[in-house]
Amino acid sequence: MTSEIIINASPEEIRVALLEMGQLAELYIERKKDISLVGNIYKGKVIKILPGMQSAFVSIGLEKATFLHVADVYSSFDYSVFGEDIEEETIPFHLPIEELLQEGQDVLVQVSKDPIGTKGARVTSYITIPGRYLVLMPGVEHIGISRRISDEKERTRLKELVTSLKPQNIGLIVRTASEGCAEDEIKKDIDYLMLLWENIQRKKDKVTSPHLLYSDLDLAFRSVRDLLGHEVGKLVVDSENEYNRLVEFVNTYFPKLASKIELYEGEEPILDAYGIEIEIPKALGRRVWLKSGGYIVIDQTEALISIDVNTGKFVGKATLEDTILKTNLEAVREIAYQIRLRNLGGIIIIDFIDMEKEENKNKLFTAFQEAMSKDRVKSTILQVSELGLIQMTRKRVRESLGRTLCAPCPYCESKGFVKSATTVCYEIFRELKKIGAVRKNGKVMITANPLVTDLLYEEERERLEEIELMYGFKSIVKADKSFHQEYYEIVTL
Numbered sequence: 001m002t003s004e005i006i007i008n009a010s011p012e013e014i015r016v017a018l019l020e021m022g023q024l025a026e027l028y029i030e031r032k033k034d035i036s037l038v039g040n041i042y043k044g045k046v047i048k049i050l051p052g053m054q055s056a057f058v059s060i061g062l063e064k065a066t067f068l069h070v071a072d073v074y075s076s077f078d079y080s081v082f083g084e085d086i087e088e089e090t091i092p093f094h095l096p097i098e099e100l101l102q103e104g105q106d107v108l109v110q111v112s113k114d115p116i117g118t119k120g121a122r123v124t125s126y127i128t129i130p131g132r133y134l135v136l137m138p139g140v141e142h143i144g145i146s147r148r149i150s151d152e153k154e155r156t157r158l159k160e161l162v163t164s165l166k167p168q169n170i171g172l173i174v175r176t177a178s179e180g181c182a183e184d185e186i187k188k189d190i191d192y193l194m195l196l197w198e199n200i201q202r203k204k205d206k207v208t209s210p211h212l213l214y215s216d217l218d219l220a221f222r223s224v225r226d227l228l229g230h231e232v233g234k235l236v237v238d239s240e241n242e243y244n245r246l247v248e249f250v251n252t253y254f255p256k257l258a259s260k261i262e263l264y265e266g267e268e269p270i271l272d273a274y275g276i277e278i279e280i281p282k283a284l285g286r287r288v289w290l291k292s293g294g295y296i297v298i299d300q301t302e303a304l305i306s307i308d309v310n311t312g313k314f315v316g317k318a319t320l321e322d323t324i325l326k327t328n329l330e331a332v333r334e335i336a337y338q339i340r341l342r343n344l345g346g347i348i349i350i351d352f353i354d355m356e357k358e359e360n361k362n363k364l365f366t367a368f369q370e371a372m373s374k375d376r377v378k379s380t381i382l383q384v385s386e387l388g389l390i391q392m393t394r395k396r397v398r399e400s401l402g403r404t405l406c407a408p409c410p411y412c413e414s415k416g417f418v419k420s421a422t423t424v425c426y427e428i429f430r431e432l433k434k435i436g437a438v439r440k441n442g443k444v445m446i447t448a449n450p451l452v453t454d455l456l457y458e459e460e461r462e463r464l465e466e467i468e469l470m471y472g473f474k475s476i477v478k479a480d481k482s483f484h485q486e487y488y489e490i491v492t493l
Contacts, residue, residue, distance in 0.1 A: 002233035039216030140171030345396025436471025
């Protein structure tokens, strides 16, 4: 079975699910009032130099100044971008940041990481503009080929083709999606990217800083550009407006993909129909059970992620070492799956159950490397330590799924997390749509925590009225302080 992309589009948010063999593998959520900044290009202004940290704060027009490290001004450049694993090259640097930048100076920067937690966004002066088949790198004389293209003849063909088409003083990364592409498709992508870059340069000369020069595509379009490859059988979207936008976009830039886009017209909500909605709460849980009876525990802190493996109810049938190895190997597959699904990034430490035999430790490491090979995000995995730990880093660009859907818990002094009022509010909207689909007209009473009802009365009032008009019913919203923030009740009257 091939992979599938499922898109649930509503006025308040877009949710994109990637299914592999019918199982939810990746989930992306973008809310209209909290759109990601990653990929945006700005004309910024340096407002402070920090020699002690070899960094600078750059204003790009956000509430918080962005962070620019000297390594992102004149340093090694990470060619592993947009999920493409590329050979790295190093550009040596010797100058300190105070000799490279001055306060008040205008700089062209691109957001490389969204604000995460209490940290502001991170920016780089190395600009990368992604297309369907290539990534454009202005000012870098380099051609990189994705390591996921394993056929050496195809790698050679693509490198020779791109070399013959490459503009001067421009670097290009050949993405995985370019495998098997003809010359005209590659050339069209280069022309499109060069047009974008020339428009950015013209705009930069006309505006004062800080100013947005270029916004990356929204989540629906990025899903087509970055996820809709040869291995994906179809993309299904439940909004006719979004379907028309995607078809027009694909017909303009990637006409060969047009046949893969379908409009979902079922009565059941699309994520329910594909068994995705029920999986989302599981991806927020701290404990994940294994089929054998063992389990893993996932804890996320500001600095790192810790994952603990336990035998639980599994007692095995042979020796203790054999029982531990089987539990660890089962946990490997689940951990790799959870890392992708939850979009866990930064430093990750996995505490496997201790094993005595070096041979078993090597089996564990090999199995984990293989399990993580499907992940499009760059990671570095270290060998099993003497304490039975695997330490790894995974590139963190956006917030994890848990931090996206949840807010710090007021009931436990921010030691844990609960669903945010916005998330609960959107769940109520989905429930109202389900009710409206089977019962037109009448009244419904919504009882919820005051934080949720305040949102329904204020910021989301317009959306609530749209749903009322759509299904012909009236809603009564009632606040109840005794209700947990995640709990609500909808009663038809």
